[in-house]
Amino acid sequence: MAYPDGAGGALIAVEAATFAVRRGEKFVIIGPSGCGKTTLLKAIAGFMQPAGGSISVDGKLLERPGPDRAVVFQDFDQLFPWRTVRDNVVYALRVARKMGAAAARAKADEVLELVDITRAADRYPHQLSGGMKQRAAIARAIALEPTILLMDEPFGALDAITRNQLQIELNRIWQRTGVTLILVTHSIQEAIYLGHRVMVMSTFPARVREIVDTTNIDDPSSDRFAEMTGHLRSLLVPAVAAASAVPVGATE
Amino acid sequence: MSVQTHAPPPPATRTQTLTPPRSAGGWQRLPAFARYAIIVVGLIALWQAYITLGHVPRLLFASPLDVAAAVIADIRSGQLTTATLHTLQVLLLGMVFGTTIGFVLASFAVFSRFGQDLLAVLTAILNPLPSIAILPLAMIWFGLRPESIVFVVALATIWPVAINTDMGFRTISNTTQMAARNLGLGGRRMVTDVLLPAALPHIISGLKAAWAFGWRTVVAAELVFGVAGSSGGLGWYINNARYFLETANIFAGLVVISLLGIAVEAIFTLVEKRTVIKWGMKAEK
Numbered sequence: 001m002a003y004p005d006g007a008g009g010a011l012i013a014v015e016a017a018t019f020a021v022r023r024g025e026k027f028v029i030i031g032p033s034g035c036g037k038t039t040l041l042k043a044i045a046g047f048m049q050p051a052g053g054s055i056s057v058d059g060k061l062l063e064r065p066g067p068d069r070a071v072v073f074q075d076f077d078q079l080f081p082w083r084t085v086r087d088n089v090v091y092a093l094r095v096a097r098k099m100g101a102a103a104a105r106a107k108a109d110e111v112l113e114l115v116d117i118t119r120a121a122d123r124y125p126h127q128l129s130g131g132m133k134q135r136a137a138i139a140r141a142i143a144l145e146p147t148i149l150l151m152d153e154p155f156g157a158l159d160a161i162t163r164n165q166l167q168i169e170l171n172r173i174w175q176r177t178g179v180t181l182i183l184v185t186h187s188i189q190e191a192i193y194l195g196h197r198v199m200v201m202s203t204f205p206a207r208v209r210e211i212v213d214t215t216n217i218d219d220p221s222s223d224r225f226a227e228m229t230g231h232l233r234s235l236l237v238p239a240v241a242a243a244s245a246v247p248v249g250a251t252e
Numbered sequence: 253m254s255v256q257t258h259a260p261p262p263p264a265t266r267t268q269t270l271t272p273p274r275s276a277g278g279w280q281r282l283p284a285f286a287r288y289a290i291i292v293v294g295l296i297a298l299w300q301a302y303i304t305l306g307h308v309p310r311l312l313f314a315s316p317l318d319v320a321a322a323v324i325a326d327i328r329s330g331q332l333t334t335a336t337l338h339t340l341q342v343l344l345l346g347m348v349f350g351t352t353i354g355f356v357l358a359s360f361a362v363f364s365r366f367g368q369d370l371l372a373v374l375t376a377i378l379n380p381l382p383s384i385a386i387l388p389l390a391m392i393w394f395g396l397r398p399e400s401i402v403f404v405v406a407l408a409t410i411w412p413v414a415i416n417t418d419m420g421f422r423t424i425s426n427t428t429q430m431a432a433r434n435l436g437l438g439g440r441r442m443v444t445d446v447l448l449p450a451a452l453p454h455i456i457s458g459l460k461a462a463w464a465f466g467w468r469t470v471v472a473a474e475l476v477f478g479v480a481g482s483s484g485g486l487g488w489y490i491n492n493a494r495y496f497l498e499t500a501n502i503f504a505g506l507v508v509i510s511l512l513g514i515a516v517e518a519i520f521t522l523v524e525k526r527t528v529i530k531w532g533m534k535a536e537k
Contacts, residue, residue: 042430045430045434046433047430047433064433065430065433065434065436066434066436067434067435067436069434070434071430071431071434073427073430073431075425075427077425077427077428078427078428078430078431079431080428080431080446080449080450081531081532081533082449082450082452082527082531082533091445092435095435095436095437095441095445096435096436124530124531124532125532126531126532126533127532144435
């Protein structure tokens with residue numbers, strides 16, 4: 001499973017499946033817990049090597065982790081606790097982008113503004129709420145101006161209200177930066193709301209069940225949103241599909 | 253039914269446990285420093301009262317005033333200062349050797365399976381051994397010289413440093429390490445910029461424990477040396493005073509040992525406050 005790369009996109013394969021992510025796209029991977037979606041993301045990030053097949057970005061085969069694929073994790077301890085929010089970003093820029101102190105500082109302040117945590121810039125991570133910590137992690141990641149922004153259930157440990165807020169924020173940040181986004185989630189609502197396309201995975205061993213286009217389905221109160229929710233649910237939980245009055249495209 | 257058994261306690265109970273007991277109000281409202289000072293002054297007063305009212309022979313038990321006088325006199329004469337500096341010098345040298353070896357062993361243990369097994373075996377064999385028990389051997393090897401005590405102190409400090417540092421490296425969260433690798437970090441910078449600060453709470457604990465062991469060991473070793481009659485530090489000072497039945501000076505040596513212990517403990521606490529506690533990596537006491 002190797003990939004030639006089309007017009008500036010990135011191509012990725014998992015086990016028996018191959019998929020391509022387009023530049024500037026918001027690509028969401030959804031699947032039941034333990035299906036291997038996090039493993040897949042870690043492989044794209046370069047933390048582990050695929051046993052078979054390969055992953056490449058812009059035609060180049062991936063070998064190791066790097067800031068061109070910045071990762072936002074679910075766990076709050078991804079920020080270095082001994083650095084303030086600003087210093088976390090500055091340090092990342094200095095190390096990964098070899099920026100000078102002044103340039104890194106200016107860039108950090110700009111990004112902190114974009115992510116709306118300027119007021120917490122001088123605080124240490126343990127002094128922040130969960131939502132603020134995730135904002136800081138997003139700031140550090142996008143400051144690196146990665147080719148791809150990888151997010152592993154970034155809002156999974158947040159309460160529902162904060163989660164909604166950050167989903168809206170993430171969309172806004174995406175509009176501002178145009179970064180290619182690969183986001184792993186187990187929330188159907190989040191997948192439809194955020195994703196241009198949603199790749200549904202089956203339980204272990206991971207397989208791609210279907211890649212669904214969800215572009216422009218953003219209003220949770222709309223009929224299309226509800227319809228899509230039902231469709232994704234049926235893909236995720238086959239038993240529901242069997243009992244469902246409206247059979248939707250199963251792919252097995 | 254089960255819902256009832258698992259129900260949270262009524263709010264009234266919670267409030268009770270959270271509110272401090274009213275009766276202890278006066279004492280509790282004092283700052284910590286004042287509370288401790290009052291206890292210390294009280295203890296000294298009791299001590300002085302026991303000597304004065306009990307007609308205790310001065311040869312057996314010195315009064316606080318005698319001890320204070322002895323401390324001042326021997327600081328003036330330079331005897332106590334020299335002894336203290338001597339002890340600290342030997343201790344520091346021993347700790348430098350001990351902590352360095354401890355760090356090396358821990359790093360080795362983190363990076364290789366063999367190192368891990370080596371540390372486990374060495375710790376199992378040598379850690380239960382009070383290092384003061386090695387002193388007779390050290391005296392055969394190094395003679396009645398400070399080197400013997402340095403050796404024993406080093407042995408006392410290796411294990412707390414090695415065990416704690418190893419634990420510190422081992423408990424660094426996976427996410428922290430992945431976040432660092434994501435920035436392209438590796439090699440030396442990974443160690444200095446991420447692994448060391450991440451392991452710092454445990455490293456400081458290790459140094460604290462090493463200091464406690466080393467301090468006790470150095471004084472004990474000097475006491476043995478005092479018997480052998482060689483010049484030296486605070487242990488020797490105490491033993492010397494015993495030889496001449498200068499009870500107040502024995503107490504003076506003990507007071508200095510205790511005060512220095514408190515001072516170094518305070519330095520460690522300050523370092524923790526400025527680092528790991530400030531960073532939320534260790535809970536404040």
